[in-house]
Amino acid sequence: MAVLLPLASSLSLSCGGRDAQPELNGASQTTLLEGAPPLKNRVLLPDDELAPKALKLLGGSGADLNCNGCHSITREYVRYWRALSDTALSNCLTDLQVSTPESARSMLACMRQVPTDPTSAYKAKNLGMYSTAVPLPWFEYLFKQAFGDTWETEMKKFRERVKMPVGEPPQTHVPYTQEEFDLLMEWFTRGLPKLETLLPEDPAPSTCNPGISADVATHVNQMKLEGWRAVNAERGLLMHGCTAGSDPRDCLASYPRAGEQPYGQGWESLEGAKLRILREQSYRSYYWTRSSPDGRFVGHGGASAGTGSTIVDLLQNRGIGVAAKYDPSFFPDNSGFAFQGSKAFFCEEGLLTSGPANISFTEPQCSSNGQVRLYQHVGAALGGGDYWTVDSGFVSDDGGKSSTPGKDPTANFASTAKIRLTPMVHTGSTFEPMPSIEKNAPFEGDTVISPSTRWLISRLGGSRGRHLGYVLRRLVPTRTETGYTVETPEVARYCLNGGKPNFSFDERWMVMHHYIENNANDAKDLGYTGLSDPGFKPYAEKGGANIYLVDMLTGKRTRVTKVQPGQYALFPHFRSDGWLYFAVRNGAASSTEYVVASDAALVLP
Known part of the structure; x- marks a missing residue:
């Protein structure tokens, strides 16, 4: 320095x-x-x-x-x-x-x-x-x-x-x-x-020891029948680009595939899986992209003009201006959504379906609070329980906007790091917070809550902020007269590189993006012999990022995309039926971005 x-x-x-x-x-x-x-x-x-x-x-x-x-x-x-x-x-x-x-x-x-x-x-x-x-x-x-x-x-x-x-x-x-x-x-x-x-140096872990307890299989098997994917299907939640009763793999067929003209990117890499281009936009989004459980609405920071953020209505192919900064979230029952501005805003999903041109968060369907902090993630307890948000220490990740190749975010989390949970009550028109609860989570941050609210997963940091992997915890709440107490026992560690993760609605899969770095592992992962392979040289010079699925039962990681050098596939997340959405940027030289969908989790056994 x-x-x-x-x-x-x-x-x-x-x-x-x-x-x-x-x-x-x-x-x-x-x-x-x-x-x-x-x-x-x-x-x-x-x-x-x-x-x-x-x-x-x-x-x-x-x-x-x-x-x-x-x-x-x-x-x-x-x-x-x-x-x-x-x-x-x-x-x-x-x-x-x-x-x-x-x-x-x-x-x-x-x-x-x-x-x-x-x-x-x-x-x-x-x-x-x-x-x-x-x-x-x-x-x-x-x-x-x-x-x-x-x-x-x-x-x-x-x-x-x-x-x-x-x-x-x-x-x-x-x-x-x-x-x-x-x-x-x-x-x-x-x-x-x-x-x-x-501020003495806290002893940080130097290695990640992978391990998956039997609790994970028990939970996955239970969520297959009782999780939000099953509940939303039973409720008849119609997914965007699908017809009632259709096989999810047949959805979104009207959208062009990546690799078809005029989209010649050729990002598909997983045999049998399709990538669909849902939208092309000519402005740069900021920080993560998230969609509603039915896949109709896609939110992100950034806008073409005027407002701080955007929610895209894919059904009407138009953008809705949002007076917020970033960090969109959607509750898994399709009941509401959140954004961060000067404070956290929460609104009813019906506001979006009413066809607004803009959202100011002064609408009667919206409320705000100062308890929920940045980089929040949301879930909803099954069986009519309360809604929950989680926030924690985080490392910002808005890659693909620099001429310098990106790297996976560091994990600068201290031994005193905490996970902060805020239960919320749906009053019928707004979401009202209850007292927040903090739990110790040494060296963990970028925490995400699962759709069912029964799991938490965090990125794990080592010495000098080195990312080591992911820590999976159970969330066990107990209702009291004034709110909740919670326990958060660890149930698994996944020793993988990547950014902030996300869960599928059946909680079988975890998905994240990973930046292509100039090392032999990334070269071989893309199919090259090593760093000296001429085919890998453009990636070493221009960088990139790809999407990866992780099987929660086994920890096996599968690459979903293979972007071109200088392109970045970022911020993946699931909709309810198993399709996953993500953003693709064409790098610092271009303002063109795409919203892309993949059926990879439906194709993998």
Whole structure:
């Protein structure tokens, strides 16, 4: 990691030199100098006083509703945030005086996912810890310089996408004050002194030992008869692209197959399985893609214009604008859906079938709460039980948008990592949360709940954030007078590479995407002899990602796709009848994406 000069030195470029900048003995103030206000004031506390205060602001000493609400506060993660911040300062925040409108717009372009595309969304990662300063005066000045009279509209879009911590008080995380930001960034720009003393390295697992208990077979056999796939079929839930009573393998036949003109990608790789192109879109989606259990509606972050996210109605072949950021989820009984914005929003499925042009979440079919945090996943208890959500520490994964080949996300989860569960009651018109429950899950994150709510699966991290595999747990709830208590015993470990997983509705299968990396295992998996095989060279240079199915009974992994170099198949998930959906991106050079369906889980024995 490159070591940069402290920000105080850099600020001398914009604040009249070091002597002109306020020197603060343990407290800071925002002094509006001529031109731009300072992004950060100096703090003169000694390291041994500064460091514990800064770590507490992150949530590293147990404080609630700070960065630890979404991320595990580990040495590795804090160092990673420092690297992002250093890069932001050297690449994007290059004119802290904001000397011209052109300079302001250039800095803001650097903060976008695609800097050359003025419609591209802003990306918090490009700012590192400076994303926590978004509500403060310097950024307001930046937008006034860049956009003049329209600055408030433009800054609102920016704040909704970039500001950290996520959300608006009092429902969730409270933004840092200028004093707090000054103190926090002083620690980062000094190089995180005392980090090792205050946050000792937790002993992390170095290996993954695979094992599948007999509980898994018992559960799979039970879900074959009683799970949400069977229940929805018995209820007569009509699947998109199917006729009543038809074999699921005959569904979606009206959609073109991958490899047919004009779709010449040839992504099919599993003998006997078909890939269907459900939709082509000319905008970049953000983070995961999820669909309703009947397969009609597909949600994702990102939109062609105007709104933060989109729900695609495949039946009517149109997009519905959604005033949220990302993280769509659909309850497995087809009763409702969720999105994340400044807080979590939950709505009745009937809102979608009523044909709205847009969804603002002010509709009477919608409710919101600040309990359910980012990267949530949802389920519904069988037999008329309550609805559940799960969230945990996570590692963001929005790949395929960089010219650099992607890699499987790291697994920076601490020994203090927890799984957070929130039961929800359906009142008949809205979903209302009950008290949340936290359970210890050392070194685990990116947790997903199964459709029946009886399983939880998490990614397992090792030393230096290395992904080791997946941990499967049972979820055993007990109703009390005030809510629930739960037990989460481990029942299996699957030692496989990949991103955040998802369950089939009969809970026989797990599905995930895996990035093609420059190693012999990935070369051989694609059918090449090794790294030196000329056929693998384009993948090593351009990257890619494929979809994989995992049999929960055996742990056997099967590749579903073989994308072309530079293409990314991402965010797979199931609909109720066993078809799985996923997104395919054409890489950083193209805004074209596809929503694709596969019958692979119906074809495998």
